[in-house]
Amino acid sequence: MTSPSIALEQVRKVYSDYVALDDVDLDVRSGEFLTLLGPSGSGKTTLLMAIAGFVRPDAGVIRIGAADVTRLPVNKRDIGIVFQNYALFPHMSVLGNVEYPLHVRKRPRAEARERATAALARVQLDSYATRDIAALSGGQRQRVALARAVVFEPQVLLMDEPLSALDKNLREQMQFEIRKLQQELGITTIYVTHDQREALTMSDRIAVMNAGRIEQLDAPQAIYRSPRSRFVADFMGESNIIPAALVQPLGTPHPQGATLIIRAENLGLEREAASGGGVAIEGRVTAQAFRGENWQLRLDIGSERDLLLSIPSGRSVNWADAQPGQSLTAYAANRHIHILP
């Protein structure tokens, strides 16, 4: 069985005081891992809940495969969902939770037990079957929720910030486990997060959302390297958005009035950083900080926002004792400069 595609056409949802979904079109390919990424209030969770059937859109069509599910109730949509706070049944054992969807589907007891045990084995929890939910750690609960969401072989899988309650190390480990499971099952998955790094790590494609619209839908590398709007550049973290007038071109000048986007890690303090053509930007140091894998340096370049530089900490640090107020020049090569369309 191949997992179906999901298609949204002109999906609209207006709450009394704001537009949560502003005529959203989206095509999720069969077997794809697609992430809805955006700040809170961008509409990503509303969109996921509309696909799940918990939010009734005001207008639009939602298709899973060829079937129009827009007016189908939740329990008829055949969707696996993993919720933010696990949403496990506290009055059932681990196995009871995972068997539940099979009982609902009236599968024979022996089959339900067998399939639930197999699903728990997939998430390395088969030895926890008889435990109480209360006796599990956060990571284990998340695994149970995952097993429960896929045990009945739903058509598609939806996840609403499933890792946000876990600490950083566990979160990174779970990102790989979820991705691995998703690829093994080949199940079409929509994943909601506000964490851009998580989105980059896990996704086939990312849809960046803002104010009820999809700002950009692209593969992770494309979103990261070639943001199509100021919002996307900003949201993907540590990007400098600079008017062309503030930079000195080393080679062909940029068009008048253009806006340049240069990521913090692509700026250097040596002339070689712009070898083969690029730009130089002069500024005064306002702050510096050691952040483990890199140094962060902030330069006042006469723009609204400071210029951010991120320099690997392994590199020579002759500038590291740069004092606030000191003048420095930052360089970037043309291949690292993205011009906003």
Next chain:
Amino acid sequence: MTVATAVVNADGLRRDAAAERRFFLSLALPSLVIVGIGAILPVVWILQQSLMTGQGDFTLANYTSLLTSGLTWKSLLVTLELSGATLLCCLLLGVPLAFLLASTSPKTASGLMVLILLPLWTSILVRTYGWLVLLRRDGLINDILVGSGFVSEPVPLVYNFAGTLIGMVHYMLPIFVLPTYAAMRDIDGNVVRAAASMGAGLWRCFRTVILPLASGGIVSGSIIVFVYTLGFFITPAILGGGRISPIAIRIDRTLSTLQDWGGAAALGILLLVIVAVLGAMSLGATRLVGPRRARG
């Protein structure tokens, strides 16, 4: 040096902790005194009365005549029937009501809550006479029933078991709904959504998720209703019209018409024992079947 630093200030900190415990104990003192004087002493006095003849000699006659009298057993049966029927009605009406409250928006829920709590702010006497006006032969309900041709004769709705039951359910329903609603409101909405996403319809969600998770509130509401109604007096006195005699009414009659203090005291102790036994049993049952709640 390290040993010395380990005990620095320990005495002072221990004294602070002790002073804090004393302070909280002193806060509980007034209520302990009131419970002691207001509740335990009268019970001791009643127990003493039940074991005495009119002349003040020790006797077990009050109990033997009580337990051999058919009237006592009849009263006891009526008492249990009334409490049981009230509890059943509260369950049938209250659980769906609590579910409705818990599933509407908080704003609607608080509006409905006021309506449910309104009877609690009215005197039980006023409410009971209110029901009398509605239920009697020429009352509003019979007027409507007869006027609409639904029945040809007025239906006996009051001065019987049914009338007493209506009054008691009306009194106890809000008291039952409160803990049930609280338990249902505390259920994580995503848990119910999860059940729905796995294919469970409304009835199945209710039966397999909401009901078990709210069972704590339902059980405590049930205990309150049952135990509370065992001692009901005003409602059966007014709406029972002398035909319904639960134990509380027997106690009153034993005192006011027979002037039998010893007999009344023995009845009182009997009621107390029944309440205590049933209370202990239901508490034990709660521990056994209570829901396993996830922590954190």
